[in-house]
Amino acid sequence: MKNTIILSLLLVFTCQFFTHAQWLEKKGNGYLKLSAWALEANQHYTNSGAIDPNATRGTFSLSLYGKYGLSKNWDVIAYIPFYVKTYQNHQVSLVTNETLAEGEENTSFGDMNIGVEYRLFKKSKHAFSTTLTLGIPSGDSNGGSDGSYQTGDGEFNQELRFNAGTSFKISKHSFYAKGYLGFNNRTEGFSDEVKFGFEVGSSLLKKRLLLLLRSNTVKSQKNGSLNAANSSGNIFANNVEFVSVGGEVSWKFTKKIGLSLAYNSAISGKVIYAAPSYSAGIFYLLK
DSSP states (O other), X not given: OHHHHHHHHHHHHHHHHHSOOOSOOOTTOEEEEEEEEEEXXXXXXXXXXXXXXXXXXXXXXXXXXXXXXXXXXXXXXXXXXEEEEEEEOOEEOTTTOOEEEOXXXXXXXXXXXXXXEEEEEEETTEEEEEEEEEEEOOSOSSOSTTSOOOSOOSOOEEEEEEEEEEEEEXXXXXXXXXXXXXXXXXXXXXXXXXXXXXEEEEEETTTTEEEEEEEEEEEEOOOOSSOSOOTTOXXXXXXXXXXXXXXXXXXXXXXXXXXXXXXXXXXXXXXXXSSEEEEEEEEEEEO
């Protein structure tokens, strides 16, 4: 179960990129982002939704995200976590300061996502699109001495999403809002998932500063064959569910280069860490 908790939070991080980008890139334009993401927690949501303590575990990843406009109506998308480190700290007695259990870590490539997005409709301030994302099991699904220090889930999944977005003004100030609804078809005994979320944001200071809030929800269909918990931790737990909230701030240094900082946390869930994650990235706009 420990490894699923970590990879589930990686899923929250991935959602930041693959959510509701229904405003497609123009042909020949693109977006490239190099990101670092980190989480460490000593408690988690159990398979009943209660919060229980655990030995301090965490993960750190470096990833590359890209989106490129092939035509007026088609974009290609890729998420490549080229460095993922999963670890558990030493367990030390608070009384004697002796080491009760040695720590451990595993570092490898993570699971990639590749996808395409198609514009369904765009008129005035409203846009609709659909996205097909393929999850590639390129990570280590059996890492560490007990198999629980994994950087991938070992399964190939296909996710279809429908995205909608609009722009509007409040007191002469411009905002945008986006939302999505998706279905994730999973394999290797994992339950399928329904996903939905939204994002609202606004650009300030001549569009150099972007402020946004987002939320993502995952609901398990509970139609898989894997158990929801596994004491040995050598396979992923099943039926992961969560509601996450977060925000992001980005600043453009030039018309093409900028920096972003983000915060996300599961405010409720099952088999997922009860702790926030933090990320930072440098992005480049291809025009």
